[in-house]
Amino acid sequence: MNNQFKFVTLSTLLALSGPALAQDKYTVALDGTFAPHAMPSLSGGVEGFNVDLANIIGERLGVEMDVVATQFSGILPGLAAGTYDFVVAPTTITTERAESVLFSEGYLNTDFQFVVKAGTDDVPDLEALKGKIIAVNKGSAYDSWAREKGDEIGWTVESYGTNSDAVQAVVSGRAFANVAGNTVSAWAVKQNPAIELSYLYTTGLVWGMPFRKGDEALRDKVEAVIECLKIDGTMASLSEKWLGVTPAEGSAAITPQPGFGEPDFAGYVMDDHVPSCE
Structure with a gap:
């Protein structure tokens, strides 16, 4: 039996994702009052860890990111209604939530x-x-x-x-x-x-990015970028910039997970791809 891992690059995921994902802009949502993840900027608009993260994901995918700041209470209903393509607000992955939305793997511990x-x-x-x-x-x-x-x-x-x-x-x-x-x-x-x-x-919980159920292709495409940002040190740099903290060994900010999604939660798909920036 061949147990070799498959390397799935960002370009490969883009090619395989099909016409449904061939768009040049994603509308994403976050809570604009949750410092240091998103907060009003002196120059107008919002700034913070998750604002930077959203824009970097857009840059890596070669798409525009329309980052919408709104109240957190309306974000997941807006995702379900199709108002947002996915959510970049820090969202704790829980068993209950994972039954109604599709999560990326965790990218920060929430303790x-x-x-x-x-x-x-x-x-x-x-x-x-x-x-x-x-x-x-x-x-x-x-x-x-x-x-x-x-x-x-x-x-x-x-x-x-x-x-x-x-x-x-x-x-x-x-x-x-x-x-x-x-x-x-x-x-x-x-x-x-x-x-x-x-x-x-330590709570053992992490923050992930929610997607609509059925949007596995988009989830996997974005998650491949998140994995790369963990590998190349970008996520650690964002932590140092906004939190003044270097992520600990084994923490979600620097540790890619196997498969797609967060292990042990609904929506997780185990496969043999190896996280990569190639």
Whole structure:
């Protein structure tokens, strides 16, 4: 039995994708208020990690990318309605979502990360936060998670109207730490030398790009570019630019997955292609 891997290049995928994908522009959507992934630019429009990522994908495919900034709540319904060709907003791959949309492989880990005042001793685990005040953005996933952990860990949770306010509570000494998404925390630290990154709570979840069910050819074509961006260091460069963080070994930003889609989720297709930039 021949177990040799097949190298599938970007040009090959373009050739095989057929007339249905022979278009010169893709309309893609993201949330324009989710810094550092997309946020208003001083020069107008939006900028951020995912804005750059979308435009680089367009450049590699030789197509124009019409990046639409809108509310996240309307993005997946807009994809289903055909308003968008695919979604470039950070979207957590979950079992429930994978039943209704087709995901690319993950390109960033989405974890919980604590921020503390600069110079604070290392926090090795959650138990080290016993008796501490933890500031969170009111109503966020981090708020509910921290409160659920309250009795177990023995910390006190204080909620603030924005994550920026929660971070300021740390700076002013009203709270020991703030917990938020790892990329949001990295962005906050990049902007403020008075704080630093601390304990990272790993969720095991990743962000992927959603496509419509049945659009496997388009998904595979875009994913081939994503794999290349992991291999050639572009994804790591975007992380360093927008997050101030070099991706860890084995992280989603630098580790191509076998097959197409995210393993262990609906829509994943296992094949023997080898990720390549050739």
